[in-house]
Amino acid sequence: GQSLEQPSEVTAVEGAIVQINCTYQTSGFYGLSWYQQHDGGAPTFLSYNALDGLEETGRFSSFLSRSDSYGYLLLQELQMKDSASYFCAVRELTNAGKSTFGDGTTLTVKP
Amino acid sequence: DADVTQTPRNRITKTGKRIMLECSQTKGHDRMYWYRQDPGLGLRLIYYSFDVKDINKGEISDGYSVSRQAQAKFSLSLESAIPNQTALYFCATSGTGTGGTTNYGYTFGSGTRLTVV
Numbered sequence: 003g004q005s006l007e008q009p010s011e012v013t014a015v016e017g018a019i020v021q022i023n024c025t026y027q028t029s030g031f032y033g034l035s036w037y038q039q040h041d042g043g044a045p046t047f048l049s050y051n052a053l054d055g056l057e058e059t060g061r062f063s064s065f066l067s068r069s070d071s072y073g074y075l076l077l078q079e080l081q082m083k084d085s086a087s088y089f090c091a092v093r094e095l096t097n098a099g100k101s102t103f104g105d106g107t108t109l110t111v112k113p
Numbered sequence: 114d115a116d117v118t119q120t121p122r123n124r125i126t127k128t129g130k131r132i133m134l135e136c137s138q139t140k141g142h143d144r145m146y147w148y149r150q151d152p153g154l155g156l157r158l159i160y161y162s163f164d165v166k167d168i169n170k171g172e173i174s175d176g177y178s179v180s181r182q183a184q185a186k187f188s189l190s191l192e193s194a195i196p197n198q199t200a201l202y203f204c205a206t207s208g209t210g211t212g213g214t215t216n217y218g219y220t221f222g223s224g225t226r227l228t229v230v
Binding site: 032033035037042043044045046047050052089091093100101102103104105106 | 144146148154155156157158161201203207217218219220221222223224226
């Protein structure tokens with residue numbers, strides 16, 4: 003099976019950089035994804051890492067290290083609108099690639 | 114129009130009633146999913162379908178059933194609703210994973226907030 007761990011809450015100030023970590027236990031997976039969810043809204047896809055290393059998309063970057071069973075989402079130049087929950091998810095090798103989600107990290111950005 | 118549309122957006126129902134949540138998509142994806150989210154928690158998979166003739170149970174399928182009426186439609190039913198099924202329900206679609214990394218991501222509907230009293 004799959005198991006993912008994320009911190010439950012992170013707080014940072016506007017303009018800062020924050021890193022949200024995700025550690026996982028899995029028998030094998032295609033890649034690690036990240037999603038953003040504003041309160042009561044739909045989760046939206048942010049990024050996907052199939053290979054080790056850093057993927058950059060504007061202010062957001064995501065990193066994967068398969069040898070360390072670890073990934074992170076890096077948010078730069080934080081804005082108030084970045085306050086949301088962030089979920090990591092692994093896309094399984096079995097079950098034809100469905101995803102298992104972590105419990106999410108609530109990011110609060112303060113002025 | 115949204116890529117993934119869920120109806121209703123909100124629903125209050127009584128214990129023991131049968132209720133259906135509907136989902137339709139214009140993404141052209143074969144893969145569709147139903148997730149449940151409880152306050153402060155992540156997304157738990159109820160059922161998933163990889164094509165019209167394929168239905169699979171997720172981690173919390175007890176008390177739920179699904180129907181894949183067409184490639185674009187996937188409905189979730191609660192045969193006899195109970196209060197602990199009060200939650201936010203999301204439908205999602207995904208591609209097969211080919212054609213670039215963006216095809217791996219799930220597209221979620223806006224959710225159905227269900228309250229069972």
